[in-house]
Amino acid sequence: MTTPDTSRLPLSLPHPAPPPRPYDGPPREEVIALRRQFLSPGLVQYYREPLLIVDGQMQYVWDETGKQYLDGFAGIVTISVGHCHPEIVERVREQVGRLQHTTTIYLHPTIGQLAQKMAAHMPTGSGLDVSYFTNSGSEANEIAILASREHTGNVDVVSLRNSYHGGTQGAMALTAHGNWKFKSSPSHNVKNATPGYCYRCPYGLEYPSCDVRCARDIEELIRYETTGEVACFIGEPIQGVGGVVTPPPEYFQIVYDIVRRHGGLCIADEVQTGFGRTGEHFWGFENWGVTPDLVTMAKGIANGAPLGACVTRPEIAQVMANRVHFNTYGGNPISMTQGLATLEIIDKENLQENARVVGNHLRERLEELKTRHRMVGDVRGKGLMLGVELVLDKTSKTPASAATGEIMELARERGLLLGKSGLYGNVLRIKPPLCITRDDADFMADCLEETLTLVEAQS
Ligand code: PMP
Numbered sequence: 498m499t500t501p502d503t504s505r506l507p508l509s510l511p512h513p514a515p516p517p518r519p520y521d522g523p524p525r526e527e528v529i530a531l532r533r534q535f536l537s538p539g540l541v542q543y544y545r546e547p548l549l550i551v552d553g554q555m556q557y558v559w560d561e562t563g564k565q566y567l568d569g570f571a572g573i574v575t576i577s578v579g580h581c582h583p584e585i586v587e588r589v590r591e592q593v594g595r596l597q598h599t600t601t602i603y604l605h606p607t608i609g610q611l612a613q614k615m616a617a618h619m620p621t622g623s624g625l626d627v628s629y630f631t632n633s634g635s636e637a638n639e640i641a642i643l644a645s646r647e648h649t650g651n652v653d654v655v656s657l658r659n660s661y662h663g664g665t666q667g668a669m670a671l672t673a674h675g676n677w678k679f680k681s682s683p684s685h686n687v688k689n690a691t692p693g694y695c696y697r698c699p700y701g702l703e704y705p706s707c708d709v710r711c712a713r714d715i716e717e718l719i720r721y722e723t724t725g726e727v728a729c730f731i732g733e734p735i736q737g738v739g740g741v742v743t744p745p746p747e748y749f750q751i752v753y754d755i756v757r758r759h760g761g762l763c764i765a766d767e768v769q770t771g772f773g774r775t776g777e778h779f780w781g782f783e784n785w786g787v788t789p790d791l792v793t794m795a796k797g798i799a800n801g802a803p804l805g806a807c808v809t810r811p812e813i814a815q816v817m818a819n820r821v822h823f824n825t826y827g828g829n830p831i832s833m834t835q836g837l838a839t840l841e842i843i844d845k846e847n848l849q850e851n852a853r854v855v856g857n858h859l860r861e862r863l864e865e866l867k868t869r870h871r872m873v874g875d876v877r878g879k880g881l882m883l884g885v886e887l888v889l890d891k892t893s894k895t896p897a898s899a900a901t902g903e904i905m906e907l908a909r910e911r912g913l914l915l916g917k918s919g920l921y922g923n924v925l926r927i928k929p930p931l932c933i934t935r936d937d938a939d940f941m942a943d944c945l946e947e948t949l950t951l952v953e954a955q956s
Pocket residue numbers: 632633634635636638661662663664733737738766767768769795796805
């Protein structure tokens with residue numbers, strides 16, 4: 498067992514800096530009061546004392562008091578190249594001053610340039626050349642389902658239990674996570690298959706002797722619950738909201754093969770896993786050696802701008818011309834500029850490679866924590882999309898939901914923002930901007946070491 502490295506304590510951020518500018522907005526109490534009175538009570542909020550963030554620079558954000566935080570959650574995985582990356586700020590500022598909006602009924606140069614660049618990032622020979630731009634991941638998934646149904650003439654869709662695909666009606670129907678489903682919102686023609694969640698295998702089996710039964714289950718599901726012909730399968734390569742659930746290596750090959758034998762198309766929801774985040778590959782699906790027929794994306798695509806896309810082959814894209822389909826803000830010049838700049842910076846600054854190297858280092862550090870801490874049940878993910886599942890003890894695997902919340906509070910005090918997810922809210926999500934350094938990764942691991950020690954001592 499490795500001895501904890503106490504030389505790094507007490508904790509301090511590796512790149513401390515004052516806030517970029519003094520905060521001169523309304524006081525925090527006023528911000529809270531406005532939210533309480535005038536915003537939907539459905540808005541979710543992290544932390545006992547809500548956090549007010551007023552500035553961001555690269556991997557860091559600042560609150561109104563000038564306290565600096567390492568952003569380990571990247572605005573829910575949207576900030577890929579860094580908050581307010583100077584090149585993005587400059588290019589978007591130029592675009593805002595020139596032309597903000599007209600819609601796609603007129604020509605604009607940037608939309609085609611971004612679509613071309615997107616096609617160039619798809620696997621060679623995949624034919625994934627045609628983009629439909631939206632404003633969000635939910636909308637991108639709506640387009641992918643619509644195009645699949647229209648193309649195949651089939652209606653039934655298979656998604657995975659524990660998945661999250663969005664909050665619009667259709668995307669909510671795909672989502673198979675009770676916390677996110679509303680009673681009144683129907684899920685017609687969506688069937689849910691078993692995810693590759695080895696830590697909590699629904700069959701109580703062990704990989705590899707299980708023969709990846711979770712993946713093979715789709716065949717039975719299609720045979721029993723559909724006409725035998727499906728429109729499509731949609732899956733996140735790594736389930737984000739579901740708790741960074743990372744299926745075994747054969748999983749998607751088996752699933753894609755079954756779905757295709759039953760007439761369906763395969764959709765990879767890359768909203769969280771795309772744009773180099775998984776390190777080894779630009780797209781999450783590439784880690785499983787499969788090529789989808791449609792790829793949906795959002796979040797990291799534009800470093801925080803509201804942008805989503807569904808990318809597919811020309812013959813599938815063609816069905817969108819069957820009727821009129823229109824998205825007013827989809828493809829707007831500002832989001833296009835930000836998307837194009839983001840993609841160019843990911844390439845220019847080698848951020849995928851950084852996600853691989855720093856992500857591997859962080860993962861090793863987290864694995865070490867698992868050997869020392871009884872509450873660390875599982876460490877999962879790839880590159881800079883990592884998850885730590887916390888349990889009361891490693892035998893019962895009872896979800897340590899309250900402890901997870903407590904660790905987030907303690908990490909915040911120490912200047913680290915983290916996310917959480919999973920059905921029981923017991924998986925810490927570590928998904929920082931792709932520009933973090935090895936020192937930042939060490940800070941995160943040290944911070945988790947300290948906070949875990951404190952929380953384990955209390956329970
Ligand atoms: N798919 C996945 C995998 C997601 O994580 C999300 C958002 N958390 C969505 C789709 C929906 O994206 P949006 O919130 O932009 O509609």
